[in-house]
Amino acid sequence: MAVIEARNVVKRYRTGGETLEALEGIDFAVEPGEFVSIMGPSGSGKTTLLNLLGLLDDPSEGEVRLDGEDVTGLSDSERTRSRKRTIGFVFQDFYLVPTLTAKENVEVPALFDHDPSVEERSVDLLERMGLGDRLDHKPDELSGGQKQRVAIARSLVNEPRVLLADEPTGNLDRETGRTILDEFVAITERDVAVVAVTHDELVNEYVDETVELVDGHLGEDVPGDGGHSSAPEAPGSEPRPGDGDRP
């Protein structure tokens, strides 16, 4: 069953007396462990769709389902709870807190849970991302790719089942982009679904499927290269730093 699904979703924005239909009836679903990219020209509705899938915004019509349950009618607090339990976000600009260390940044989404295991989870995630020797570095002491990996670790701290990423390789050089995409593939191997909005063709070497958005419509689905099962340059199944410590 799909972990997250949009059914016939329409999104209209009203500004200055005008109505713009940004999404015109979208059906989209992602299964656990699937890696899907959403591509399309600027203004085609990609971020709008990602925000709806991430329960950051409500559709004007249609349904968004988490684990088969329609979440469109939920109250704000119920929706926040569902979002926190199920969904992690990776933003293009990282949004790390400059005064906090890498370890503290990863702990931020779990801060109010008073969960004593959060520090251990943070260290574990950063080690998995190959940042075991950068735990106490602040963002301005890290490279772009390292910052992105801290942001990915942070998105995973509440053990989400879906990771939504907006232009995850947008600010990175190619080699660092590949490292990040390898991380995503490794995450899907833990049954987390990954949805990435992107303009970057490199992403398509790694995904199971690419969907095209054009003017608020979905075009044809294109099977990806299935990086995590076949592409030799996508070694998602290789051991990652820190994996050896895991049971």
Ligand SMILES: Nc1ncnc2c1ncn2[C@@H]1O[C@H](COP(=O)(O)OP(=O)(O)OP(=O)(O)O)[C@@H](O)[C@H]1O
């Ligand atoms: N809050 C808003 N209010 C009014 N119009 C909006 C709002 N957000 C987006 N739009 C409009 O909806 C359409 C889709 O925008 P969206 O940001 O989803 O596109 P996108 O495909 O992510 O674009 P890009 O690749 O440039 O980020 C655009 O025409 C945009 O101007």
